[in-house]
Amino acid sequence: MHSDDSLRPDGADTGVRRTVLPGGLRVVTEHVPGVRSASIGVWVGVGSRDEGPTVAGAAHFLEHLLFKATPTRSALDIAEAMDAVGGELNAFTAKEQTCYYAHVLDEDLPLAVDLVSDVVLNGLCRASDVDVERQVVLEEIAIRDDDPEDLVGDAFLSALFGDHPIGRPVIGSVESIESMHAGQLRSFHLRRYRPDRMVVAVAGNVEHDHTVELVHRAFENRLDPSVEPARRREGRFRPNRAPELERSHRDSEQAHLAFGVRAFGRHEGERRWPLSVLNTVVGGGLSSRLFQRIREERGLAYSVYSSVDTFADTGAFSVYIGCQPENLGQVASLARGVLEEVAADGITDAECARAKGSLRGGLVLGLEDSASRMNRIGRSELSYGNHRSVSDTLARIDAVTTDEVSAIAKTLLSRPYAASVAGPYRRTRELPASVRRLVVS
Structure with missing residues (x-):
């Protein structure tokens, strides 16, 4: 049966x-x-x-x-x-x-x-x-x-x-x-x-x-009919310590910085799409604030972007930047300034519209082959137990408002930062002060 x-x-x-x-x-x-x-x-x-x-x-x-x-x-x-x-x-x-x-x-x-x-x-x-x-x-x-x-x-x-x-x-x-x-x-x-x-x-x-x-x-x-299907992973993430700063010493020509905050689990559906728009505005493309502020206007980094990791009951919003060690302090200050600016003032209508267009195009273009379709339905079934059509997903993206994204930014980007650095730093005190100040113990 x-x-x-x-x-x-x-x-x-x-x-x-x-x-x-x-x-x-x-x-x-x-x-x-x-x-x-x-x-x-x-x-x-x-x-x-x-x-x-x-x-x-x-x-x-x-x-x-x-x-x-x-x-x-x-x-x-x-x-x-x-x-x-x-x-x-x-x-x-x-x-x-x-x-x-x-x-x-x-x-x-x-x-x-x-x-x-x-x-x-x-x-x-x-x-x-x-x-x-x-x-x-x-x-x-x-x-x-x-x-x-x-x-x-x-x-x-x-x-x-x-x-x-x-x-x-x-x-x-x-x-x-x-x-x-x-x-x-x-x-x-x-x-x-x-x-x-x-x-x-x-x-x-x-x-x-x-x-x-x-x-x-x-x-x-x-296939044992007496076995009940396993329930999808649920629960509530309970942190066992405050966010910290981690340092990895590497004799490298570049310094690499990642920092960010705890975000939302994938079952917080009302926040999912505003968060995706926020990520796109902050560091998801060539017109994003981080890319424009750090690379295009000042030439301080080649690679700079933000990203979102989503798990069942928690998540992470993070920024990554690779730059010359002598520029790390300035880059960290600029990147933090972008996040604080968005948290305080929100985003503009033009940014919201542009980010939604980017997400729509990325979604459709990313489903042009059978492998990507398989990935989409497999993840959806395993994570949610249901499936939304592409047109329904596009409608959900379209429905996101500037105010929703700004509210998410205010909530999320005011949380405590964690950070990690890899580069030619043998001791934490050798890190620029602006990097050490990212994480308040």
Whole structure:
């Protein structure tokens, strides 16, 4: 037995169809006219947020490990099967979800469903593979450490959220990865990777009923009708410390600064779109205040932007800037001044209109292929359990008012800052005073 429905929130036909298989496995599809491709993603509602401190990085480590072997395929078999059809097979891990995905010709969808499902459900956690893949993950940590932009991004979330799981790097630490063993990863896989916590999202030149048959066949031995679907992650983020300043010493030609505030969770829907407009106005494009003030008017930085991270029950609004060390103090003052100015005075009608146009265009242009459509419906099903049509989303963006954005700015940008710096600073007192003043202990 399974249940089917076409998803029509607010009476709008999204073009997305959903079937819930026994035990709660959700299958969502979207037919994309005019393409000859198909993209499948198996989304698991598990990420680094689900780890204890002793297994930090386990979700990401496991994502690597499951591709090494299944009972019927070696790592080479998996790679050759996908290469033989010219497809792409990969995965990523985030704070609250992991996704295993493939992008293939429409005629090769059966292979893609079988291959991705085999990896997710049956990947072996052999000790020999753990030892090999451990070195790969350690190399990935080293790459992160060599990229100051990534490094300050991870450090900023740690400074903002403390030792809460949201604040820990998805990739883990050298210490946690070196100490992790096969038994821990095997247990993490068996306990967390349950069909009732999964969504199979498929988009492209696909037919819903045929896709459901393929998924049912691949998951057949795991569909237990007695299992109730897992509830979506809910709750309330409770910080365990005030925002802080973190410093990473690097003998580099540039200084890298990230700073910002705690923002809203994704279920605070009324604030979602005004926040997106605010982010676009402050640092989301070439006409944004930060880009104009710091790069165009003064030439003090090449890369300067703002961004939003959204989790179930909290989030982050942050600014990133890379500049020469001798300019860091001036850049920090200018960037803080932009945020304080917007918090005090709000934004203009012209800025609001321009930002909404940017968001509308970015949304539509970003959904031009089956892979992006798969990502959209997979994330939406896993995070919200519903789907809005593109036209409905565009209408929501259009409905945002200048006053709403200004009110969000006043609330958000008056909160305490956290900050992280990477650069040639061996001691915190060597940082410019304007950087140290960003964070008030």
